Amino acid sequence: MQVGILGAGQLARMLVLAGVPLGMRFRVFDRSADAPAGQVAPITVGDFDDLAALAAFARDVDVVTFDWENVPVASARAVARDARVLPSPRALEVAQDRLSEKRIFTRLDIPVAPHAAVDDFAGLERAVRRVGLPGILKTRRLGYDGKGQAVLRRPADLQRAWHALGGQPLLYEGVVDFDCEVSLVAVRSRRGEVACYPLTWNVHSHGILSVSRAPFLRPRLQAQAQRHVGRLLEHLRYVGVFCVEFFVAGGRLVANEMAPRVHNSGHWTIEGAETSQFENHLRAIAGLPLGSTRARGHSVMVNCIGRMPPAARLLALPGVHVHDYGKSARPGRKLGHLTYVGGSASARDRMAARLLGRGRG
Amino acid sequence: MQVGILGAGQLARMLVLAGVPLGMRFRVFDRSADAPAGQVAPITVGDFDDLAALAAFARDVDVVTFDWENVPVASARAVARDARVLPSPRALEVAQDRLSEKRIFTRLDIPVAPHAAVDDFAGLERAVRRVGLPGILKTRRLGYDGKGQAVLRRPADLQRAWHALGGQPLLYEGVVDFDCEVSLVAVRSRRGEVACYPLTWNVHSHGILSVSRAPFLRPRLQAQAQRHVGRLLEHLRYVGVFCVEFFVAGGRLVANEMAPRVHNSGHWTIEGAETSQFENHLRAIAGLPLGSTRARGHSVMVNCIGRMPPAARLLALPGVHVHDYGKSARPGRKLGHLTYVGGSASARDRMAARLLGRGRG
Numbered sequence: 001m002q003v004g005i006l007g008a009g010q011l012a013r014m015l016v017l018a019g020v021p022l023g024m025r026f027r028v029f030d031r032s033a034d035a036p037a038g039q040v041a042p043i044t045v046g047d048f049d050d051l052a053a054l055a056a057f058a059r060d061v062d063v064v065t066f067d068w069e070n071v072p073v074a075s076a077r078a079v080a081r082d083a084r085v086l087p088s089p090r091a092l093e094v095a096q097d098r099l100s101e102k103r104i105f106t107r108l109d110i111p112v113a114p115h116a117a118v119d120d121f122a123g124l125e126r127a128v129r130r131v132g133l134p135g136i137l138k139t140r141r142l143g144y145d146g147k148g149q150a151v152l153r154r155p156a157d158l159q160r161a162w163h164a165l166g167g168q169p170l171l172y173e174g175v176v177d178f179d180c181e182v183s184l185v186a187v188r189s190r191r192g193e194v195a196c197y198p199l200t201w202n203v204h205s206h207g208i209l210s211v212s213r214a215p216f217l218r219p220r221l222q223a224q225a226q227r228h229v230g231r232l233l234e235h236l237r238y239v240g241v242f243c244v245e246f247f248v249a250g251g252r253l254v255a256n257e258m259a260p261r262v263h264n265s266g267h268w269t270i271e272g273a274e275t276s277q278f279e280n281h282l283r284a285i286a287g288l289p290l291g292s293t294r295a296r297g298h299s300v301m302v303n304c305i306g307r308m309p310p311a312a313r314l315l316a317l318p319g320v321h322v323h324d325y326g327k328s329a330r331p332g333r334k335l336g337h338l339t340y341v342g343g344s345a346s347a348r349d350r351m352a353a354r355l356l357g358r359g360r361g
Numbered sequence: 362m363q364v365g366i367l368g369a370g371q372l373a374r375m376l377v378l379a380g381v382p383l384g385m386r387f388r389v390f391d392r393s394a395d396a397p398a399g400q401v402a403p404i405t406v407g408d409f410d411d412l413a414a415l416a417a418f419a420r421d422v423d424v425v426t427f428d429w430e431n432v433p434v435a436s437a438r439a440v441a442r443d444a445r446v447l448p449s450p451r452a453l454e455v456a457q458d459r460l461s462e463k464r465i466f467t468r469l470d471i472p473v474a475p476h477a478a479v480d481d482f483a484g485l486e487r488a489v490r491r492v493g494l495p496g497i498l499k500t501r502r503l504g505y506d507g508k509g510q511a512v513l514r515r516p517a518d519l520q521r522a523w524h525a526l527g528g529q530p531l532l533y534e535g536v537v538d539f540d541c542e543v544s545l546v547a548v549r550s551r552r553g554e555v556a557c558y559p560l561t562w563n564v565h566s567h568g569i570l571s572v573s574r575a576p577f578l579r580p581r582l583q584a585q586a587q588r589h590v591g592r593l594l595e596h597l598r599y600v601g602v603f604c605v606e607f608f609v610a611g612g613r614l615v616a617n618e619m620a621p622r623v624h625n626s627g628h629w630t631i632e633g634a635e636t637s638q639f640e641n642h643l644r645a646i647a648g649l650p651l652g653s654t655r656a657r658g659h660s661v662m663v664n665c666i667g668r669m670p671p672a673a674r675l676l677a678l679p680g681v682h683v684h685d686y687g688k689s690a691r692p693g694r695k696l697g698h699l700t701y702v703g704g705s706a707s708a709r710d711r712m713a714a715r716l717l718g719r720g721r722g
Contacts, residue, residue, distance in 0.1 A: 017378055020401055022672060023685030023697070040381055040401050274680055289677040296657065311383060316650040319635055324384030336384070 001286055002027065004057055004083065006076075007067030008035035008043055010325040010334070011262050011278075014270070015067070016040045018278035024286070028067070029057050036325045037067065051078045058082035063285050065240060069095050069260050070142055086190075086239040086285040091260040094236065098140045098171045098257070105255045108231045112255050113247075118170040121162050127172035128158060137161045140169040149207065151175075176254050178247035182216055184225040185266035187241045187280040188233040190287045195280065196226045197273060197293045200265045202245070208332070211352060212265045212301040214272065217345075224253050232258065241266070241281040264303070264334070271321050272299030272341045297341040298348035302355040304336040314338060317354060362647055363388065365418055365444065367437075368428030369396035369404055371686035371695065372623050372639075375631070376428070377401045379639035385647070389428070390418050397686045398428065412439045419443035424646050426601060430456050430621050431503055447551075447600040447646040452621040455597065459501045459532045459618070466616045469592045473616050474608075479531040482523050488533035489519060498522045501530040510568065512536075537615050539608035543577055545586040546627035548602045548641040549594040551648045556641065557587045558634060558654045561626045563606070569693070572713060573626045573662045575633065578706075585614050593619065602627070602642035625664070625695070632682050633660030633702045658702040659709035663716040665697040675699060678715060 001024050005012040008030035016026045016037055026041035033045045046053035048071050058064055058079045065086055066076075073096065076089035094100045105112045116127035118137065128135065133155070139148035150161035152172075181204065186196040198215030199222050216222075229244050243263035246253040266277035275283075275291025283290055307329050314322050317340075324336040338355050342348035362385050366373040369391035377387045377398055387402035394406045407414035409432050419425055419440045426447055427437075434457065437450035455461045466473045477488035479498065489496060494516070500509035511522035513533075542565065547557040559576030560583050577583075590605050604624035607614040627638035636644075636652025644651055668690050675683050678701075685697040699716050703709035 013381070016401075017381060020374070020378060020687070021682070021684045023669070023683075023687055025400060025687070039386060040377075283676060288673050291676065292679050308384070312649050315644060315652065318653050321382070322384070323382045326381070326384055326386070 001025070001063070002061040003282065003285070004029065004061035004064040005037065005041075005067050006048065006054075006064060006071045006079070008032075008037035008041075009067050010036050010323075010327070010336075012037035012067035013040060013325060014267075014276075014278045014323070015065075015262065015282060018270075018276055019282045022279070022282060022286075022288075024282060027057065027061055029054070036327055039326050048072055048075050051075065054079050055082050065281070065285050066092070066261050084285075087242070087260050088237070088239070091236045091238050091242075095258050095260045096141055097169075098138055099169070101258055102171070104232065104235065108228070108235060110228045110231070110255045111252065113176045114174040116172050118172050121158075121166065124158055124162055124166075124170070124172060128152065128155075131172055131174045134175045136173050136175060137165055138171050138173065139165055140171050147207070176247045176249050176256075178249045178254070180248050181245060181256070182221070182225070182248055182253075183212075183243055183245045183263065183265040184229050185241060185243045185263055185269070185277050186226070186229045186233060187277070187284050187290055187293075188238050189284045189290050190239050192234075193290055194230055194233055195290045195293045196222075196229065197266060197269060197277065198222065198295050199225055200268065202265050206332075208305060208334070209264045209303055210305075211303070211356065212268055212299075213348065213352065214268050214299050215295045221248065221253060228253065228255065240284045241277050264337075265301075267323070267337050268299035268301040268339055268341075269293075270323070271339050272296055272301075297343055298345045299339060299341045300348050300352040300355065302338045302352065303334055304338065305334055306331045308335045314355075317351070320351070320355065362386070362424070363422040364643065364646070365390065365422035365425040366398065366402075366428050367409065367415075367425060367432045367440070369393075369398035369402075370428050371397050371684075371688070371697075373398035373428035374401060374686060375628075375637075375639045375684070376426075376623065376643060379631075379637055380643045383640070383643060383647075383649075385643060388418065388422055390415070397688055400687050409433055409436050412436065415440050416443050426642070426646050427453065427622050445646075448603070448621050449598070449600070452597045452599050452603075456619050456621045457502055458530075459499055460530070462619055463532070465593065465596065469589070469596060471589045471592070471616045472613065474537045475535040477533050479533050482519075482527065485519055485523055485527075485531070485533060489513065489516075492533055492535045495536045497534050497536060498526055499532050499534065500526055501532050508568070537608045537610050537617075539610045539615070541609050542606060542617070543582070543586070543609055543614075544573075544604055544606045544624065544626040545590050546602060546604045546624055546630070546638050547587070547590045547594060548638070548645050548651055548654075549599050550645045550651050551600050553595075554651055555591055555594055556651045556654045557583075557590065558627060558630060558638065559583065559656050560586055561629065563626050567693075569666060569695070570625045570664055571666075572664070572717065573629055573660075574709065574713065575629050575660050576656045582609065582614060589614065589616065601645045602638050625698075626662075628684070628698050629660035629662040629700055629702075630654075631684070632700050633657055633662075658704055659706045660700060660702045661709050661713040661716065663699045663713065664695055665699065666695055667692045669696045675716075678712070681712070681716065 008028035013036040200214040201216040340351040369389035374397040561575040562577040606617040701712040
């Protein structure tokens, strides 16, 4: 089977590494010739709105999937005329707009933070009156890793936030007073089977995921998350890996956002689960049976941001695995990640502390 | 680091898949443009005795290693003028000749089957008189997977065997009356650290490895094998993964042959060990610390020979992993392998029985 991936970042790279053993062949499409997945698969360089280039790419493959959820929906729909596209352009469309996301969560009885759409300054004032302070003003589109966001604490912050983000569709959200953040990575096959990984406990730093630990052993929350995500997957008739990030607040889950793709908080599954999220995504879109999502132990994943620490120091730590995305260093850029799978949560947490020391080197 | 691999078969393919996460980049060299590793790394097509092509290849990389141990030694030595070559051409030279292999085993006090070099028919008669019947006449060079061998049971078999194999350097070996066959995969780093995987129990069929199970829990034999292989690694000042196949006969090990490379009997380490043989080979040749060789459970590996069973049937078995080498089917050809890691030897053996059913599907 020939698989095409739109976007050739680290997610595409890890998809290729997971799919080659299944006998799959890959092609990747990206704006940049030196994107990480271009080192392991033939790359087509083009713009994501170049429909002719996308059509030629799609005709060479059996199924098209995504490394990047912000591929224009019109492009995804055009590609769908030449190849099977999974997940569907509809799922992308929902996930590309924070307001549609919130509406679907709400419609499916999944708790979300209080929020209001903002289109102009008067709308921002109304939203703040309704939702209250503090809150976060976010762009509805193209935000990631904390980009396109402004925190509002006092009335005086409205002007500053509007100045930074105004002029595009926005969303104002109340701040959730959370105990911690978790995510559920799930996968749905073409035949509608669903499998969920254990909940992952995530810690962010400056808006970017810093550390993930799994399994997060709270059976009641696990069941709650699986019900929520199960409804979303059914509603979207979703195929592939899907992730929802939640706040844990007062013992219940509040949905924050969804990602219609493999997710950074699921990277621990490469070593830490029976079947990785990357392999399960490919199994799903290829119409193969899903693999076991069982955890092999207690995992930690630490992101390497801005610089990649020297491999020799990391690999000297027994049981540590290094994933270097082959990207050039740049402040704030995700360059790789480290994982460790321990026999106990405490062994895992001891190694996590060492990795946080060295990972930031 | 740029790594060049001479030979682009499934071993090179699995080396690339293991090395990309370490941030390594690869180039592979093969006679065939559609060799399995050419799907995951840029391939140079050329002959292994084309010194100019090999020199150009070597100048583009930092270290050169092997997928195929029968690269001409003269070529390996020529390449060593342009790049670091690991393991050394000397290790290849020993392993390419069954007689040198036997001499090194003997010199290092590692038991071997009774044997004699054979250069002409009179020599074969002398060898059979000395070693006895039954025995196996083997080519000294280029034999693998049971090729280049003839079994002699009766005096009348001498003429037939000579007719099949005569005219090249041969070796006549007594048949070892073994209880089972095992192998030890070990790795030595550039600094001389040595790590050994647990012994693997191998079953061959028609001269080709069929099933491997690990760990083979016989502490006395494990220690014996580690002493033997440790002496070999030191003697050869070897760097990288190395494998010795042994017969277990009367409670002791008799060395059969060595392979100066990652080995089919170590494929279970991808899922079944903390660090795979492929990653450890690359860590060794790159001068990185070695990774843990600890088994994660009880593993089985089943080779898919001649045809690759449908992935959907295999992946429906929980915990089964498929490795398809992307090769076209041909009788007797190794096309892929399946693995399973169980929590107990009995769970593993139950799955092994099912895989042997489906793997031969």
